[in-house]
Amino acid sequence: MSKKYDVLVIGGGNAALCAAIAARRGGASVVVLEGAPKFYRGGNTRHTRNMRCAHDAATEILTGPYTEEEFWKDLLLVTGGQTDEELARHMIRESKDILNWIVEQGVRWQPSLGGTLSLGRTNSFFLGGGRAMLNALYLTAEQLGVEIHYDAEVTDLVIEDGMFLAARLKRPIDGANEIRATSLVAAAGGFEANIEWLKEYWGDAADNFLIRGTPYNRGSILKMLLAKGVQDVGDPTQCHAVAIDARAPKFDGGIITRHDSVVFGIVVNKHAQRFYDEGEDIWPKRYAIWGRLVAAQPDQIAYIIFDSTVVTSFMPTLFPPIAGQTVAELAGKLDLDPAALEKTVADFNAAVRPGIFDHTILDDCRTEGITPPKTHWARRIETPPYLAYPVRPGITFTYLGTRVTREARMLMKDGKPSANMFAAGEIMAGNVLGKGYAAGMGMTIGSVFGRIAGREAAKHARN
Amino acid sequence: MHGTRILDEADRLMTVCNSCRYCEGLCAVFPAMEMRRAFSDGDLNYLAHLCHACGACYVDCQFSPPHEFNVNVPKTLAVARAESYAAYAWPRALSGVFARNGLVISLMAALSMAAFILGFAAAHDRDVLFGVHTGPGAFYKLMPHNAMAALFGAALLYAILALVMSVRTFWRDIGAPIGGRADSGSIFQAIRDAGELRYLHGGGVGCYNEDDRPTDRRKLYHHLTFYGFLLCFAATCVGTLYHYLLGREAPYPWWDLPVVLGTLGGIGLVVGPIGLFAARMQRDSELLDEGRYGMDVGFIAMVFLNGITGLALLSLRETAAMGPLLALHLGAVFALFITMPYGKFVHGIYRFTALVRYAQERRSAS
Numbered sequence: 001m002s003k004k005y006d007v008l009v010i011g012g013g014n015a016a017l018c019a020a021i022a023a024r025r026g027g028a029s030v031v032v033l034e035g036a037p038k039f040y041r042g043g044n045t046r047h048t049r050n051m052r053c054a055h056d057a058a059t060e061i062l063t064g065p066y067t068e069e070e071f072w073k074d075l076l077l078v079t080g081g082q083t084d085e086e087l088a089r090h091m092i093r094e095s096k097d098i099l100n101w102i103v104e105q106g107v108r109w110q111p112s113l114g115g116t117l118s119l120g121r122t123n124s125f126f127l128g129g130g131r132a133m134l135n136a137l138y139l140t141a142e143q144l145g146v147e148i149h150y151d152a153e154v155t156d157l158v159i160e161d162g163m164f165l166a167a168r169l170k171r172p173i174d175g176a177n178e179i180r181a182t183s184l185v186a187a188a189g190g191f192e193a194n195i196e197w198l199k200e201y202w203g204d205a206a207d208n209f210l211i212r213g214t215p216y217n218r219g220s221i222l223k224m225l226l227a228k229g230v231q232d233v234g235d236p237t238q239c240h241a242v243a244i245d246a247r248a249p250k251f252d253g254g255i256i257t258r259h260d261s262v263v264f265g266i267v268v269n270k271h272a273q274r275f276y277d278e279g280e281d282i283w284p285k286r287y288a289i290w291g292r293l294v295a296a297q298p299d300q301i302a303y304i305i306f307d308s309t310v311v312t313s314f315m316p317t318l319f320p321p322i323a324g325q326t327v328a329e330l331a332g333k334l335d336l337d338p339a340a341l342e343k344t345v346a347d348f349n350a351a352v353r354p355g356i357f358d359h360t361i362l363d364d365c366r367t368e369g370i371t372p373p374k375t376h377w378a379r380r381i382e383t384p385p386y387l388a389y390p391v392r393p394g395i396t397f398t399y400l401g402t403r404v405t406r407e408a409r410m411l412m413k414d415g416k417p418s419a420n421m422f423a424a425g426e427i428m429a430g431n432v433l434g435k436g437y438a439a440g441m442g443m444t445i446g447s448v449f450g451r452i453a454g455r456e457a458a459k460h461a462r463n
Numbered sequence: 464m465h466g467t468r469i470l471d472e473a474d475r476l477m478t479v480c481n482s483c484r485y486c487e488g489l490c491a492v493f494p495a496m497e498m499r500r501a502f503s504d505g506d507l508n509y510l511a512h513l514c515h516a517c518g519a520c521y522v523d524c525q526f527s528p529p530h531e532f533n534v535n536v537p538k539t540l541a542v543a544r545a546e547s548y549a550a551y552a553w554p555r556a557l558s559g560v561f562a563r564n565g566l567v568i569s570l571m572a573a574l575s576m577a578a579f580i581l582g583f584a585a586a587h588d589r590d591v592l593f594g595v596h597t598g599p600g601a602f603y604k605l606m607p608h609n610a611m612a613a614l615f616g617a618a619l620l621y622a623i624l625a626l627v628m629s630v631r632t633f634w635r636d637i638g639a640p641i642g643g644r645a646d647s648g649s650i651f652q653a654i655r656d657a658g659e660l661r662y663l664h665g666g667g668v669g670c671y672n673e674d675d676r677p678t679d680r681r682k683l684y685h686h687l688t689f690y691g692f693l694l695c696f697a698a699t700c701v702g703t704l705y706h707y708l709l710g711r712e713a714p715y716p717w718w719d720l721p722v723v724l725g726t727l728g729g730i731g732l733v734v735g736p737i738g739l740f741a742a743r744m745q746r747d748s749e750l751l752d753e754g755r756y757g758m759d760v761g762f763i764a765m766v767f768l769n770g771i772t773g774l775a776l777l778s779l780r781e782t783a784a785m786g787p788l789l790a791l792h793l794g795a796v797f798a799l800f801i802t803m804p805y806g807k808f809v810h811g812i813y814r815f816t817a818l819v820r821y822a823q824e825r826r827s828a829s
């Protein structure tokens with residue numbers, strides 16, 4: 001037995017809900033299949049906080065204009081040019097309208113509090129965070145009559161010649177174990193929670209990765225689509241990865257396990273050796289590179305070492321720092337060789353040159369005569385207690401995805417657009433993000449392409 | 464380590480929230496938390512009293528149960544709040560009353576009412592108690608005005624004394640400088656925040672109750688109860704002024720100010736508590752401090768009793784039921800007064816104090 005709808009949306013995060021709402025507003029009958037149980041609905045979107053949109057003037061929530069051109073330049077910078085310019089510019093243009101559209105769907109922005117992050121000009125913050133914004137989207141979708149199912153994992157897709165026919169379910173819904181639809185929107189996220197798949201590119205190192213978000217993004221839909229003739233995009237080893245506390249849970253630890261203390265200290269590996277310039281660049285770049293750097297270290301572990309003078313300079317942390325009255329005592333607690341750590345700290349301290357410390361700019365506090373150098377914010381580590389955070393690579397999301405057109409329509413391997421398959425969000429983020437990341441872009445990609453995919457899917461279904 | 468287990472849990476949660484901060488736009492709790500890195504008992508009690516239990520941060524939190532971080536701010540702060548009432552009670556010997564609050568309140572109410580009825584009956588013959596009394600001074604056929612004023616004045620003064628003493632301890636504990644005074648700007652700000660229940664709105668959409676839809680009318684019911692109480696209080700004050708300044712004796716005609724105020728207030732005191740009770744019964748148990756059922760419901764019932772006996776007295780005051788109803792109403796009012804410092808009523812006082820502190824902190828931060 002099977003049921004038929006105009007539009008089937010697979011996934012339950014921001015991209016999926018934007019697509020479902022847009023399709024429903026476009027007059028289609030819509031069903032959303034979310035693989036996770038209700039509490040975990042919304043994948044990684046649950047953990048988000050803000051969204052980056054272009055805008056021409058300051059608003060109640062944003063402190064200044066952020067032009068399309070400036071957005072484009074930022075994107076060019078972080079991706080090093082690895083982006084589909086036409087698609088990216090299209091997304092940036094559409095992002096202007098999304099700021100208001102998303103509010104019309106019930107999502108509320110937080111008035112700028114001048115608080116935690118220096119993103120008040122470029123990024124809008126969801127009032128109450130990503131789960132609050134999801135709750136609003138779900139409420140709107142339900143009120144519009146979108147049919148939503150939880151615990152509804154899709155296990156197979158029936159696709160013929162680039163044409164979607166039906167989705168098979170792990171568990172029957174209303175007695176049906178297959179759902180047919182005139183159009184498909186795939187918005188099922190990346191494959192970051194699939195360690196086996198990550199291992200294909202990272203080897204055994206992936207066993208030591210922590211997954212910051214949902215355990216439900218296993219990339220099964222992406223895999224099926226690629227296997228059935230959809231063209232892929234993006235480098236499978238590229239992803240958004242940051243260094244997070246090694247004590248964090250394997251999955252779903254969210255935002256609160258991050259550390260932004262790197263610039264205030266030094267980072268050593270399990271041999272108590274430094275391996276990269278901790279003062280290379282300011283946030284957010286410094287934040288996004290450390291996941292990869294730690295992934296390249298033995299056993300994928302590293303330690304941020306600092307002293308008691310800087311503990312109030314960064315955000316309070318979930319896990320307290322590990323402390324020792326001497327460097328050797330700290331080393332003992334971290335299972336590092338005390339002599340080696342003492343030497344690393346002593347060498348570093350000896351190399352520090354005087355300067356005027358200012359962590360908001362690339363200041364002149366630097367080292368001389370050691371490798372790697374610390375080019376900014378270098379200050380001696382000498383005031384006990386000595387402190388440390390153990391860190392591991394924390395994977396946020398992956399970039400390998402399905403290639404799409406401006407209409408969010410999937411492209412097949414033969415270069416032809418699919419008749420009725422659309423993709424939005426993380427599953428196609430690689431079109432825009434070849435590598436690198438700028439805060440808030442995950443939500444932009446999801447909302448912009450979600451809305452387009454929904455609209456186009458409904459249009460196709462009505463024809 | 465803190466004084467109690469619930470404060471340990473509150474500390475754990477505030478550490479989680481402080482490294483997250485997604486909720487900072489929802490209410491005063493989170494911005495106040497962000498001004499601190501470590502939390503003393505007093506800090507946690509302060510934060511607990513800033514919380515209006517709107518539920519938004521629970522519904523919006525990516526770490527609420529079943530997530531292993533198990534973050535439930537509204538419930539934890541509700542328990543901490545309730546425990547702090549006892550901790551700050553004056554005199555200390557009576558702090559135990561909070562533990563059996565529901566029972567104590569109902570006993571007090573029943574005893575006071577019985578005492579007034581028996582008192583009336585003993586002081587007069589049956590004919591006076593069940594007689595029809597009309598016109599000015601009718602109430603005082605049952606109890607002389609001066610006796611009434613002395614009895615209620617004493618009860619009220621005691622309540623005020625006990626509350627002032629408790630709040631003093633609280634004010635010191637939440638980190639206000641010893642002898643420090645709240646400036647008038649902060650007090651004015653707090654009056655506005657408390658008066659409009661600014662933070663009982665889930666960040667703007669309303670309050671959460673039985674599920675994740677912000678449909679709760681608790682703010683409305685709370686307004687009805689609170690302003691109903693104020694109107695009744697105003698009615699009493701105006702009546703007292705009439706009596707002493709103008710020499711006009713109760714009962715007054717229906718269109719006269721004390722009666723109009725009292726009637727409106729009485730309606731608030733009946734509708735408000737019913738709404739609050741219904742909301743409490745529907746509320747998601749994950750958001751509720753179940754252990755305090757007696758205290759919450761005892762207080763709601765007490766307020767309701769005051770409202771309903773007042774309205775009944777008003778509508779039947781020209782019949783033979785006047786005597787018994789007057790006794791019941793006075794008994795209810797008396798019980799409300801003397802249990803005030805030991806029941807849910809105190810939450811308003813502490814909350815207001817916390818809001819003053821918050822306004823002060825905001826002013827000095829900006």
Ligand SMILES: Cc1cc2nc3c(=O)[nH]c(=O)nc-3n(C[C@H](O)[C@H](O)[C@H](O)COP(=O)(O)OP(=O)(O)OC[C@H]3O[C@@H](n4cnc5c(N)ncnc54)[C@H](O)[C@@H]3O)c2cc1C
Pocket residue numbers: 010011012013014015016033034035036041042043044045046047048049050051052152153154155187188189190212213214216217218219220221253254255395396397424425426427439440441442443444446
């Ligand atoms: C801790 C953290 C913080 C972040 N902060 C931000 C931020 O502030 N701003 C920002 O822009 N981005 C942020 N991101 C990135 C952002 O979360 C993602 O870019 C975004 O959530 C992608 O949205 P999506 O809808 O494509 O995928 P998701 O929100 O991950 O949704 C994918 C959905 O697909 C479902 N699914 C998967 N497989 C199946 C299947 N087989 N059948 C049915 N359903 C399936 C999942 O259950 C899930 O609901 C953050 C990510 C993390 C982890």
Ligand code: SF4
Pocket residue numbers: 129479480481483484485486487520521523524525526527534536
């Ligand atoms: S309640 Fe949850 S979402 Fe809100 S600040 Fe605390 S941890 Fe973050």
Ligand code: SF4
Pocket residue numbers: 489490491492513514515516517518519520521536537662663665
């Ligand atoms: S007032 Fe509401 S949002 Fe604030 S802490 Fe209490 S329950 Fe959470």
